[in-house]
Amino acid sequence: MVKKAGAETLAGEVAERLRAAVLAGRFHAGEWLRPAELRAEYGVSATVVRDALARLAEQNLAVRSPNRGYHVVPFGEQDVQELVEFRIVAETAALRLSIERGGLEWEGGLVAAHHRLSVAGTDPGYGSDAWFVAHGAFHLALVSACGNALLLESCRDGLAAGDLYLRWGRRASGIEAHGALGERDPGPEHAAILDAALARDADRAAALYRDHLQLTADLLAASRRAVTA
Structure with a gap:
């Protein structure tokens, strides 16, 4: 669980942990990043997870699909x-x-x-x-x-x-x-x-x-x- 802090700080911490997990190969190419599972794992709100996933997308490590959420970048x-x-x-x-x-x-x-x-x-x-x-x-x-x-x-x-x-x-x-x-x-x-x-x-x-x-x-x-x- 990440430490309690402001939403911006928490989103940054979760984004960094997600980034490290993706780069370490924990997730497969194209794998969906499920907000409910991430909320439970990191002990944060849906808003924090959503902001963290958006930051991951800005770093070219995730892709947002309308109405479906975020998945790890594909590998084609x-x-x-x-x-x-x-x-x-x-x-x-x-x-x-x-x-x-x-x-x-x-x-x-x-x-x-x-x-x-x-x-x-x-x-x-x-x-x-x-x-x-x-x-x-x-x-x-x-x-x-x-x-x-x-x-x-x-x-x-x-x-x-x-x-x-x-x-x-x-x-x-x-x-x-x-x-x-x-x-x-x-x-x-x-x-x-x-x-x-x-x-x-x-x-x-x-x-x-x-x-x-x-x-x-x-x-x-x-x-x-x-x-x-």
């Missing part, structure tokens, strides 16, 4: 492609601004975030919970100096949804992923993006970033086709 090829198109537009724009506006502090934070990601890729390994945390931190570090709060929030939400699709894709492919999705090593891709960003080569960094996101979408689509064939 079109859903993945639409998300990657959104992310390419938002995150390459934010990356270009960060390269233009970021200073030494941004560079240092970026190098540190990449180091943590590299370590997590070895121990405990690519696709682990620790790797996903470090992966998100690295991508956010790349765009963190964009100087635009709205754009940064869009990047954060797109990244969360993208990592959720990646988790689902790895599970769907087999025991933490066989095939192209599981065999991929994104380390060299991240390193190349880092080098271009530190060199202040915005065009190259944006192109590498775009290709990185598109490759993920392509591998996820191939993974789904292989599973459903």
